[in-house]
Amino acid sequence: MGRLPFLVNLGCYPNTGQDTGKITENSPGTEEFLKTIKEIRNEVKEALKKTNVMMKKKWDAKKKSEVERKNGDLVWVIATYYSTDQPSRKLLTK
Numbered sequence: 001m002g003r004l005p006f007l008v009n010l011g012c013y014p015n016t017g018q019d020t021g022k023i024t025e026n027s028p029g030t031e032e033f034l035k036t037i038k039e040i041r042n043e044v045k046e047a048l049k050k051t052n053v054m055m056k057k058k059w060d061a062k063k064k065s066e067v068e069r070k071n072g073d074l075v076w077v078i079a080t081y082y083s084t085d086q087p088s089r090k091l092l093t094k
Contacts, residue, residue: 003043007040008040008041008044
């Protein structure tokens with residue numbers, strides 16, 4: 001694939017500083033240019049779809065199923081992320 005985002009969005013490579021002339025609506029290359037832009041965008045769209053499918057497949061393969069929990073089930077809680085008003089963990093009431 002190998003398309004630059006600038007080419008996909010605007011249909012041309014970044015300006016090199018050289019004036020190449022103005023494109024008018026009546027120029028014969030306009031229709032061809034628009035057709036090329038549509039083809040490039042369609043190629044990019046298809047590549048993104050293919051990549052999304054591949055990434056979803058890899059994500060789903062790694063994902064573990066959730067454990068069903070009910071009210072009243074005992075769980076292990078790690079208190080590292082909970083803050084308290086006590087100066088240290090030793091002084092907490094148990």
